[in-house]
Amino acid sequence: MQQEIDVNLFHSLRHLTVLGLSLITGATAWAQPADYPTRPITIIVPYSAGGIGDSLARIIGDKVSQILRQPVIVEDRPGGNANIGILAVAKAAPDGYTWLLAAPALTANPSLYKHAWDPLKDFIGVGIAVSAPSLLVVPAQSKVRDLKDFIGLAKQSPSKLNYGNPGIGSSMHLNTELFKMASGIDLVSIPYKAQPGVLTALIRGDVAIAFLSTGLAAPQITSGRLKPLAVVAEHRIPGFPDVPTLAEAGYGEANVVPWYGFAVPGATPHATALRINDAINRALSSSDVQDKLRNLDMVPQSPRSLDEISAVIRSDYEKYRAVIKKAGITAD
Template identity: 40%
Template sequence: MQRRDALRAAATAAALAALSFSAVAQEAFPARPLRIVVPFPAGGVVDVVARSVGQKLSEKYGQPVIVENRAGAGGSIGTDAVAKAAPDGYTMLMVGTGFTVLPQITKNLPWSPADFRGVLSIGSVPNIIVVPPETPVKTVGELIALARKSPQPLTYGSPGIGSSPHLSGELLAQMADVKMTHVPYKGQPEAMTDLLAGRISMMALSAALAGPHLKSGKLRAIGVTAGQRIVFHPEIPTVAESASLPAYDVRPWTGVFVPAKTPEEIVRRLAADMTEVLKHPDVKARMDTAGMELNPQPHVEFDAFIAAEGRRWAEVMRKAGITAQ
């Protein structure tokens, strides 16, 4: 009995010590500077979001939060750097839809979505499908009708295979069962030049990028890719509405990830603190300017969303005949 009591007491002491250590570790985090890796050049939507969130986190933590742009290979270079970082919460990845698409179209990626766990979904920047003003359509339904009777396939541009404008156009063609030709460009500026000149039929643009051209009349909006109308342009119907495609919904998202083995308590702490930061008026104002609709989604739900997105776009790429290169 004495030996059993001694063992029980020792086990209880060990459990209490473990709990105490966990609590202290959580209270101590963060004890040094943090890093948010953005695998794209500075100035894009993801970069703007990272800097806005990083600044407020720095104020909250009393520690520097450094945003590091590590662009290249469609986002793979920066993403791989975080996959190989210490799983301690001090190195985070802020990325977008390409995180679930790149594995479908790129062979021998040095990282996998399984190397990460989600911290928080930040929000989305819905695209607006636009056409040159001389195009004789005012709705996506009319665009589909034009595509069906046109002797040559309509064309849509994008800044590259797997980008959200590409996904928006490809999903529309598949769901409407029409033939459209994807024209990938080296980047957004080149695609915009041809769109404004009327050399391509249509393109899906972020609300922030499309806004000035809609106001000037250089482009016409015919549908929003999100499943519901967006707060920035509530007058524009959704593709689902205007084309009778109720399942059509494309929302380029932005979220935060950490290496897969990062402790649960640190993931929860980061998720809670970022959710609080996103409520700050300064951050909300910057998100509005970037055209982002905030929709913080906790890490468990975010991980489930990421898995579903991977399956969804894998199927779209398969139907399009796009295989890993």
């Protein structure tokens, strides 16, 4: 009888040991992707083909393909103010084979739409490729000489000056609202479908002020059609060394610099995220990649760790959420 119990106990323990080893092996295989990647990677761009996001994804994707020795496919999924493409990645398998081309919509849209995503839980940032500086500009015929002049004028005439808004929830829109909060002024939003419409209105003098991308504003400043007051950037930008950043002008809380990068689904194994982060950082360290990114009028970024990227996402999300709530902005 005792021998039978011992035999049964032996078999039970053996069964548990085999089961435990299989569970450990399975978990290890999921958490330690030593052979990742073994098939093509897809980068989903939540914007139209031919735009900045599409071009950026292809530049980085081509270099990453060489580093990881697997094809990288760029798939454009525009629509819903970037929500369609972003949600597609949030719901994708967390296996490292579906990446998001991330932009300000990743951190702004959750506060604009009721049924969006949580950028801190549903995504892991794996790379910040470029920043996209913008210039705060006024028409050439404006009497203001600098940012201090404009703020003084706006305070003398509350709610009488307007600004060009290229899209609800766009980085230009939110930067303007952040600037209004930081400086204590009130400006009336004049909506346009995109930045070119704002540019035309500025040149004509139909709006008093607006943020524009450097690529769009710089030629008009050089030709004397616009005057720059400040730049949203980490540092002063080449070509306009006398134009201060908003932070230098005393409005650092409004100096939220838009960036483009990459993210993967939130449940992606840490080891996989590290592998992707390393590949993107190696791509960003390439001089030919940096040259191509500068040709997009973007500022190439230095390699960042997963923790550093997470901190940027959290900071932007919290700043955008605060200004959207205070200004009562909604896109639903």
